[in-house]
Amino acid sequence: MSQVQVKVAPKKYDAVIVGSGAGGGMAAYVLAKAGLKVCLLEAGPDYDPAKNSAQLKNPWESPRRGASSKFRPFGEFDGCYWGWEIDGEPYTQTKGSDKFEWWRARMVGGRTNHWGRISLRFGPKDFKRRSIDGLGDDWPIGYEDVKPYYDKIDQLIGVYGTNEGLENDPDGIFLPPPKPRLHELMFKKAATGINIPVIPSRLSILTKKINDERGVCFYCGQCNRSCKVYGDFSSSSVLVKPAIMTGNVDLITGAMAREVITDREGKAVGISYVNKNDKQEYQINAKVVILGASTCETARLLLNSKSQKHPNGLANSSGVVGHYLHDSTGAAMGGVIPSLFGRKRYNEDGVGGMHVYTPWWLDNKKLDFPRGYHIEYWGGMSQPNYGFGMGMQGMNGKFQVNGVTKEEGGYGASLKEDVRFFYGANVGMGGRGEAVPDFKNHCKIDPDVVDKYGIPVLQFDCKNSEYEIKQAKHMKETFREIMHEMGAVITWGDQDNASNNYGLSNPGNIIHEAGTVRMGNDKKTSALNAWGQAHDCNNLFCVDGSVFTSQADKNITWTILALSMRTSEYILDQLKKQNI
Amino acid sequence: MDRRNSIKALFFTSFSASVLMAMAKDPKTTIALDEDRMQEEKDYLAKIKAGPKFFDVHEMSTIKVLADIIMPKDKVSGSATDAKVPDFIEFIVKDMPEHQVPVRGGLKWLDRHSTNKHNKQFVACTPAEQIGIVNEIAYPKKAKPEVSQGVNFFNKMRDLVTTGFYTSEIGVKDLGYMGNVPNQWNGVPADVLKQYGLAYTDKENKECISY
Numbered sequence: 001m002s003q004v005q006v007k008v009a010p011k012k013y014d015a016v017i018v019g020s021g022a023g024g025g026m027a028a029y030v031l032a033k034a035g036l037k038v039c040l041l042e043a044g045p046d047y048d049p050a051k052n053s054a055q056l057k058n059p060w061e062s063p064r065r066g067a068s069s070k071f072r073p074f075g076e077f078d079g080c081y082w083g084w085e086i087d088g089e090p091y092t093q094t095k096g097s098d099k100f101e102w103w104r105a106r107m108v109g110g111r112t113n114h115w116g117r118i119s120l121r122f123g124p125k126d127f128k129r130r131s132i133d134g135l136g137d138d139w140p141i142g143y144e145d146v147k148p149y150y151d152k153i154d155q156l157i158g159v160y161g162t163n164e165g166l167e168n169d170p171d172g173i174f175l176p177p178p179k180p181r182l183h184e185l186m187f188k189k190a191a192t193g194i195n196i197p198v199i200p201s202r203l204s205i206l207t208k209k210i211n212d213e214r215g216v217c218f219y220c221g222q223c224n225r226s227c228k229v230y231g232d233f234s235s236s237s238v239l240v241k242p243a244i245m246t247g248n249v250d251l252i253t254g255a256m257a258r259e260v261i262t263d264r265e266g267k268a269v270g271i272s273y274v275n276k277n278d279k280q281e282y283q284i285n286a287k288v289v290i291l292g293a294s295t296c297e298t299a300r301l302l303l304n305s306k307s308q309k310h311p312n313g314l315a316n317s318s319g320v321v322g323h324y325l326h327d328s329t330g331a332a333m334g335g336v337i338p339s340l341f342g343r344k345r346y347n348e349d350g351v352g353g354m355h356v357y358t359p360w361w362l363d364n365k366k367l368d369f370p371r372g373y374h375i376e377y378w379g380g381m382s383q384p385n386y387g388f389g390m391g392m393q394g395m396n397g398k399f400q401v402n403g404v405t406k407e408e409g410g411y412g413a414s415l416k417e418d419v420r421f422f423y424g425a426n427v428g429m430g431g432r433g434e435a436v437p438d439f440k441n442h443c444k445i446d447p448d449v450v451d452k453y454g455i456p457v458l459q460f461d462c463k464n465s466e467y468e469i470k471q472a473k474h475m476k477e478t479f480r481e482i483m484h485e486m487g488a489v490i491t492w493g494d495q496d497n498a499s500n501n502y503g504l505s506n507p508g509n510i511i512h513e514a515g516t517v518r519m520g521n522d523k524k525t526s527a528l529n530a531w532g533q534a535h536d537c538n539n540l541f542c543v544d545g546s547v548f549t550s551q552a553d554k555n556i557t558w559t560i561l562a563l564s565m566r567t568s569e570y571i572l573d574q575l576k577k578q579n580i
Numbered sequence: 581m582d583r584r585n586s587i588k589a590l591f592f593t594s595f596s597a598s599v600l601m602a603m604a605k606d607p608k609t610t611i612a613l614d615e616d617r618m619q620e621e622k623d624y625l626a627k628i629k630a631g632p633k634f635f636d637v638h639e640m641s642t643i644k645v646l647a648d649i650i651m652p653k654d655k656v657s658g659s660a661t662d663a664k665v666p667d668f669i670e671f672i673v674k675d676m677p678e679h680q681v682p683v684r685g686g687l688k689w690l691d692r693h694s695t696n697k698h699n700k701q702f703v704a705c706t707p708a709e710q711i712g713i714v715n716e717i718a719y720p721k722k723a724k725p726e727v728s729q730g731v732n733f734f735n736k737m738r739d740l741v742t743t744g745f746y747t748s749e750i751g752v753k754d755l756g757y758m759g760n761v762p763n764q765w766n767g768v769p770a771d772v773l774k775q776y777g778l779a780y781t782d783k784e785n786k787e788c789i790s791y
Contacts, residue, residue, distance in 0.1 A: 045618070052616040056760060058749065063625070063671045065747035071621045081618050162787050176789040179767035185778045200787070207789045218762035339776065346769055349759035383760050384752060386672075389742035393720055393735060409719040411738065413654040416754065419746060420656075423755055 006272060006281040013039045013250075014575070016271050016286035018257045018301065021110030022557050023543035023564040024292025025235030025243070030568035032248040036575075039284045040240070041255040041273055043293075044081055044106030047113060049226035049237050053079055056220060056228075059385050066385030075385060079226030079234075080114035081107045088452030092459040100325075100443070100460035101508040102296060108253060109236025110294065111511065112557070113226040116353050117203040117233060119159045120374075120554035121150045121562075123168030129550050133370045135467075136437045139549040140521045140530040143170070149562035157233050157561070158210045161202035169359040169554075175207045177355060178219070181348055183379035183427050184356045186337065190485035191358060196375075196478070201357040204233035204558075213242065221382065223352025232352070255282075258455050259305045260289055260540065266309030268540045274453040288539050288571055288580060291517075292564070295545040296325070296443050299516035300458050302527075303445045315527045315534035321517055323442040325462055326435040326551050328512040329373060330505035331472040333479040333493030334428030337379075337486060338399060343424050348381045360433075360553040369470035372553040373433025375478070381424035389419050394491070396422075427488060431475035434553045436467045437515050441507070462507040472496075472504035512556055514548035532567035539580045541567050628674045635670055639687050641703050643669055643737075646690075649714055650741040657754035665744035672740065679740070686733025693730060764791035 014036035017024045028040045049055075054077040059065045062076040069076065073083035083103055091102055105111040124143040129136050147170070153159075154173040163171035177200035180188060188198040205217050214237070215229030223232050230237040243249045254276035261269045261283060270285035291298040299322045305314035313321055360372030396418040397408020406414065446459035476496060483490050496503035507513075520526025523535040532547050534540040543564035545556050552559075574580045617625070635643065647660035647669070660666070673679045690713070694702040698709050705713070717723055717730035718738075745751040767788070773779055780788070 054616060056762075058760065059747035059752065060749050063668075064675050065668065065743065067672075067675070069621070069624075069675075071618060071624070087620060160789075176787060178765050179780060179784060179788040179790070182768045182772060182776065182778070185768065185773075185780075186776075189778065219765040220762060221759060344769075344772055344775075345756035345758055346772070347758040347761065347763055347765075349763075350765050381757060381759070383757060384743075384746050384755060386743055386747060389746045390739040392738065392742060397721065407719045408721055409735070409738070411650045411714060411718050411734075412652055415738070415742070416651060416654055416656065419742060420755060423757075 006283050008283040008285065009039075011037070011039075011250075013037050013284065013286040015039070015288040015290055015571070016041065016284045017290040017292060018271060019043075019110065019292035019294060019297070019544065020108045020240050020251070021105070021235050021292060021294060021544065022112050022560045023545075024290070025109065025112070025239035026561050026564035027290050027292060027543050027568045028243040028249055029239040030565055031571065032243040032246040034572050036248060036572070038243070038249045039286060040243070040249055040251045041257055041271060041284065042108050042251065042253045043256045043276075044108065044110075044253065046253050047079075047081070047107040047109055047226075047236050048241070049079065049113065049230065049234055050228050053226040053228045055222050055225045059383060064386055067387070074114060074224060077222070077225050078114050079224060080105045080111055089457070090449060090451065091457050092446050092449055094459060094461035097461045098463045099506050100462045101506050102458075102460065102513070103508065103511040104294070104297070107236070108240055108251070109226075109234045112233065112235040114224045115557065116555070117205055117223055117351075118353065118376075118555045119157075119202050119204040119233070119558040120552075121170050121172060122146070122552045122554060122559050123166075123170055125168045126550065126552035126554070129371070133364065135370055136550050137518075137520060137525070140519055140526075145530075146559070146562050146566065149566045150558065152565060153558065153561050155210075157204055157238055158206045158214075159202055159204045159558075160200070160207045162200045164199050166359060172202070174202070175210075177201065178207060178350055180355045181350055181380050183337070183340070184354065184377060186486050187377045187427070187429070187482065188356055191482050194481055194485055195361075196358055196482065197361050198356050198358050201354050203351060203353050205351050205353075206231050214238070217351060219347075219350050221349030221352050225352075252284075256453050256455070257293065257301055258453065260291075260301060260314050262305065262307050262310060262314060262537070264309070266307070266537060268314070268537055274455070287575065288541065290541045290543055290571075291546070292543045295513045295516050296458055298542055298544055298546040299443060300445070302517065304456055310536065315517065315536050315540055317536050318524055318527055320439070320525060321527050322444050323439045324437040324515040324518050324549075325441045325443055325460075325507070325513060326437045326515045327507045328510040328551065328555070329433040329435055329464075329468045329471055330430060330510040331475040331493075331496070331503045332428060332430035333476065333483065333490060334426065335483055335488045335490040335492070336395075336399075336422070336425045337427055337488045338425070339487060340425035341399065342402060342421050343381070345381065348424070349383075354378060367474065369467050369474065370436060371434035371467065371471065373431040373471060373475060374553050375475075376430050376432060377427070378429070379427035392418055392422075427486075428493075429479050429482065431472070431479075432510060432512075432553070432555065433468070433471050433475070434551050435507075436465060437518075437550055438465065443516065460508075464501060464504055464507060469498075469501045469504055472502040476502050512545070512551065514545035514551055514556055517542045517546035518549045519547050520549060531570045532563060533570070541571060543567055628671070631674065633670060634673050634680065635684075638701075638703070639684065640666060640670070642687050642690065642701075645703055645710065646714075646737050647741045647744075649710065650738055651745045658750050660741050660745050663745050663748035663750040665741055665748065668744040668748070669740055672744075679736070682733065682736050683740075686730075686736065689729055689733060693727070766791045
């Protein structure tokens, strides 16, 4: 009978990083540039947007015309491998809870290859929510601690936008934004007419050249496919690639981390992982262990890393690891603008996201819910993909086509005319808001189930609260007002009510999950200190969404990047001082 | 300039008109989509392509007739069969099995209905007879209750044919979609702004990128 041997890599690294997304990629970049020897473990395969992107492909080049599949839930051309499910890697739910929808990307750069590039700084209030409304907890740091890193990130990575002097949507160092599109001008006119602000969006897309390593956006509207000229931010192109070019990074792909190995004193020694190609176990030893596997995978790793010194899982003497799991809230509505029927054709692609948006504009003290949301807008003459033109019978009887009343349904040359007539008149809007973190919302290790690598999987238990439900109700009321003001006819998203939580998305569905290894000053109620360093293990750090004490009415990526840079510089400092 | 090189050129230049023109006139040879697919995706696609056809000869000839009724050749563009929509439908029912029973069952329903009416299967009817049957099921509000399943079937066929047509090369051209090509977005064209009584503010003109 052969023994399973864990092959320990002979090289001892300064740092081993699990995950090559925003957090892991930034840590690799900072540490490698500083001369440290880094091992970067990535569960997925290699990915380079320049080589692998499906950018500029036509719908007919895909046999399913761009439709989604389980491999690519956001569409055939989308630049993300896997998503809601991964073959051989299940996760489970707790009965009686909301369904937690867990997104997992598996590739170098992770989900930053296909994301929306919405790059919003947290504001000063976002770090101190408990002080404001008594709910959740304050971060152990404030905006002043993170601002220098936001400034560095803005310049290193590039983000377009404008300085609007908003208290909680701070000014930054912006490249010029693109001009609004037609439907965005209409949203702007309608919303500002009812005192809802609409300002240029802030997306990490290069409207101007910032260095020789990256090209400039050429407005194909396909950021989600990842960009062949590196015109937008993906960790793969902007962080991992330059990190590797320093010569200081060993990138190991197909590496499914199983456990953080600790010694008898409880200090982190390295990572044990399963090599997906030969199915063998390997171990990487390093002075510092950095986890950036994404919020829930990082928590899973810690919980699966039990030892005598860490009986509850690594970094978990507080018992909070896996808990306080939260996601952005989400609700949406859409319809058509009849004045856009029969519209003139021109290239309206723009960037792969909105050119304008609405930052949170109200005072929660005057509302029946505690936290805010921003509004995203979409619409226009986009590239047809699978699903385009379906449901014509719902449109061509409701509106006159070129001045002629038609019987709904039909076929033939008349139907072709209908499709052309209605093209480009669809609009939609979605809210993305802050949920209140709750200890009860959590993921934990399922006691019964393992994945195909033999690693115990996560079981989720999350429920939207009244705070989030009331916020979704407000979103719907707001959207209805804006649509009405625009002269739009609502065709979906208007039938929600209390019985379906006003169309509030399931937790996890917005894919901004955070909070499972949260920062705090009190080791009894947090897992990490203000530097992202584990209270229980001083050479263990987390750099992804797991560290977030709260979420904000803003996507978390820009803050993940800033905090990862800050934590990495702290690691450099501590190594130099020989404190870790 | 082939696509690989022109994309590379975009990388290094901040916009040269000649590069943009080269990309706009790009030849159709492209990297096959399955160059960047995970092995699992490639295996899945290979399995579909290797398997037997779903529709038999009779079903496929019925689909072709229906498709060209739904999207015929007109002044602007060719027909659904010109756009290879039947091939798309053959693929999509294997990729999305939920379409199989409704389409197969609907085709059978259609033949039974046609036989009851004209003693012939649908493909064997004259064009006028075929249109007569289609007219019974193409208008949900006007259709008789006893053909409601036929209405449902025709809705599905209309959906599949329309989407298959307008995502084909012929269909995208028909639609007039002008994107998917490198360009410099300089805002809504002036005549369109005028048409809608909209304008950029001084702030937008100052702050937004212009070319």
